[in-house]
Amino acid sequence: MVYQFLEKNKNLSTEAVIYGEDKITYKELFRKSSLLGRKLSGEATDTIIICIPNNIYYVVSYFSILACDKIVYPISSLSKQDEVISAIERTGSNVILCTHDYYEQLKAMCQNSNIKIICVDNETLYDSNTDDLESICYVESKINDTCVLLNTSGSTDIHKIVMLTQKNIMTNCTDWVEGALDTSTHGKVLIAMPACTSFGTVVITTCVLLGWTIVFMPSFFNSATLLQTIGKEEITHLICIGSMLNILASDVAKLGPSNYNSLKFIGIGGNKAVPETMKIMMKYFPEVGLSPGYGITEATCIVSGIHPDISRNNKELFYEKIHSAGKPYRNSNVKIDNREGMPNSTGEILIGGSIVMKGYYNNTQATKAALNNGYLHTGDIGYFDEDGYLYVVGRIKNIIKSGGYTVFSEEIEAALQNSGMVKEAYAYGIPDPILDEKIIVDVIPIDGAINVLDIEEYCLQHLAKYKIPSKIQFVSDIKKTKNGKIQRKVYTLNE
CATH class of the missing domain: 2.30.38.10 (Luciferase; Domain 3)
Incomplete structure (x- = not known):
């Protein structure tokens, strides 16, 4: 089962996770996950929510929940109160794992709920003299048991929650290893995307399967910090979304030469990197294998990809297939x-x-x-x-892919229609070279006294940052079908 990926590497002194100056070995990761798992095993709920940004304690929390055969439900640490409450109500969970930076915020959000909030960076949780860590918590799972819940977008009652099984995750990880990764040398993998996504989940699990080192960015994404981290930590694999790579490609020439010889692989998910971006990266990183692909949370994550050897060894073929999502994995x-x-x-x-x-x-x-x-x-x-x-x-679905996140149009529309300021709303995406798609909303205000600034302020308070529209425009009419539904066009990616 997935937890046994970690158990297999429990005696390794290799660094398992690096976050800035903080580091944890596989031996210590196993110890902390096992001890926290023992404490969580006594909780009455089947599902435990993780609300932690990318750091060491996210990985500890993930494996501790799996250790006691409960279900992991990661949500964005950027979630607003409505989204946190929705996650609690929809799954029936009454336990949230967080770090101390988020404790007071979550406590205020959940003040009217019977929710237990556990700060997993409280080191007293891991005080124990026992050496028999396996016996204190691990519960054997079945291969078709649900082990992870993932949001198809971000939250509220509009989005769907995907149930992934032990078999789903194990299969997707081994497929990715077989179809894209060179396991002959140790990997240090920089994950420059949210851990709470399907791609983040599969990458973290795969690294632990292989005994590789996970590296998280010590701050929010920017090109200078990313390149500095690659050089300092001797990163071998960079995992990012297409929009991040688009930014990096536009900045790399300005940032000057440096030593990035350790980098051998760039995996691209979330949204597409534009072809020109990949050509620029091949110019500045000629020894790096690029592996763009296609994935969807409902299929665990990774469905297809271009093998990284092609961009290194057969540039003519790579350029020929540069608009593709590669070949399906096994x-x-x-x-x-x-x-x-x-x-x-x-x-x-x-x-x-x-x-x-x-x-x-x-x-x-x-x-x-x-x-x-x-x-x-x-x-x-x-x-x-x-x-x-x-x-x-x-x-043909009503979704917007923006900045690596998938957002349902109906989710934004419902939020605005609950504001008391909007009669009707139509949310959609338009192509953007950085975000993949910008979120635009056409709005029919409830009366003439409402202005755009009022609605923008409401969005800031009730929507996670990545769901906030880039533009809100007042319109007099929103076209409907014969059945009275919004007339949405089929979006073509090359438009």
């Missing part, structure tokens, strides 16, 4: 739902195999709609070329 059974069945024929991307989620948590109707005849209906439009490379060209 347990990603991908097909295109179209009548033609021929290469280059577009249709909805369907995914089968052991990486497909168990379903949506407490949402039978949505599960039946998404899982049909053994396949996940992704809502993404794509095609295979004659060489078996997958291309993702559009979407």
Whole structure:
């Protein structure tokens, strides 16, 4: 099971996680996860919420919950009160793990709830004289048990919660190792994206499977800090979202030369890096293998990718396939739902195999709609070329991919319509070279006294930062279908 990835490496003196000047070995990570797991095993809830930014204690919390056979539910540390309360109410959890920096904030958010908030960076939690750590907490799981819940967007009652099993996560990790990673040398992996996402979950778990070192950024993302961390920590693998790489590519020439010889691999997820970005990175990092791909939380995370050796050793082929999402990994059974069945024929991307989620948590109707005849209906439009490379060209779902996060249009619309200032709202994304998509909202105000600044202030108070619209514009009409629903266009990624 997933926890046994850590147990296998329990005696390693290798650094497991680095966060700034803070470090923890695998031996100590196992000790702390086991001791915290023992304490959590006595909690009545089946699901435990993690509300921790990227740091050592996120990883400790993740494995401690798995150790006692409970379900991990990570939420963004940027979550607002409405989102935290929604997470509690929808899962029935009454335990939140945090660090001391967030304790008072969470306590204020949950003051009217019967919630236990545990500061996992309180070192007294780990006081113990026992050496028999396995016997004090580990509970054997079954391979098809749900072990992780992940939000498909960010929160509130609009989004769905994906149930991933032990088998889902283990399979996706081993697929990624087989299809993209060179395990002949030790890896130091810089994760420059939120740990609470599906990609963050799979990368962390894979690193622990391999006994590699996880490195978190000591501050919010910026190019100078990222490159400094690569040099200082001798990073071998950089994992980031496409929009981050777009920023890095635009800054790397300005920041001057330095020693980044340790870097061998860049994995790109979340949203697409533009082709010009990847060409710039190949120029400045010629020995680095680039591995862009396609993933979706409902299929655990990683579905397909371009092998990193191609950008290093066959640039002509890489440039030819640069718009693609690579080839599906071993347990990603991908097909295109179209009548033609021929290469280059577009249709909805369907995914089968052991990486497909168990379903949506407490949402039978949505599960039946998404899982049909053994396949996940992704809502993404794509095609295979004659060489078996997958291309993702559009979407039929009402989602916005912005800055590596997936946000439901209806989620923002519902929040605004609950404000008392808005009669109708239509949220959508428009292409952006940095964020992938900017969030735009067309609004019909409830009366003439309402202004845009009032609505912007409401968004700041009730939406997580990454969901706040880049632009709010007042309109007199929002087009509807014959059934009275908002007339949303099918978004094409190349528009």
